[in-house]
Amino acid sequence: NAGVTQTPKFQVLKTGQSMTLQCAQDMNHNSMYWYRQDPGMGLRLIYYSASEGTTDKGEVPNGYNVSRLNKREFSLRLESAAPSQTSVYFCASSPSVGVVMNTEAFFGQGTRLTVV
């Protein structure tokens, strides 16, 4: 059981380049998330998808776009990378949002992105 799988694990980009981070989960979860982790800043929510076909901005969405391709996959795109986007990116998924169904979010292994 793979859980949440992110690709790639490491990436170096030049300023202005674009790339897409891929995330897939095999737990039949409705909710999926993209976070970035920077020292002293915790995990900051970039974008969120409550279900297939829906996306919502998080705390730090500027410079990013997302696509919820289907129930399994949620991708994060950097159109024109900047050094400020150097970070560790985590994808996560959880079961349906709801009064009774709020349960554990599972994380991918992370993508370490460096923009030079």
Place this chain on the structure above:
Amino acid sequence: GENVEQHPSTLSVQEGDSAVIKCTYSDSASNYFPWYKQELGKRPQLIIDIRSNVGEKKDQRIAVTLNKTAKHFSLHITETQPEDSAVYFCAARSSGNTGKLIFGQGTTLQVKP
């Protein structure tokens, strides 16, 4: 928007002592409060969670308390061990379709042998 504040940012304790980490949240609709542990170079993993209809939950050496009126919740680790050393994150999530999971800034816990 939703906000979660976590304190302290770093905490150093002697092995066997207790550690307490505190969080406050801004969204009164939040009803789910998980705590995650992240070891160096690893992904965050859930260690305990609490729902808004419960005031306290305990799992062996770990306990979480929730005060909905004051909008704060705390993690308590008793009899700390060196393997408890890690970064701990609190989070809050509201119900409904906009139930985003918002994290605090993290606490680096060091347990000295």
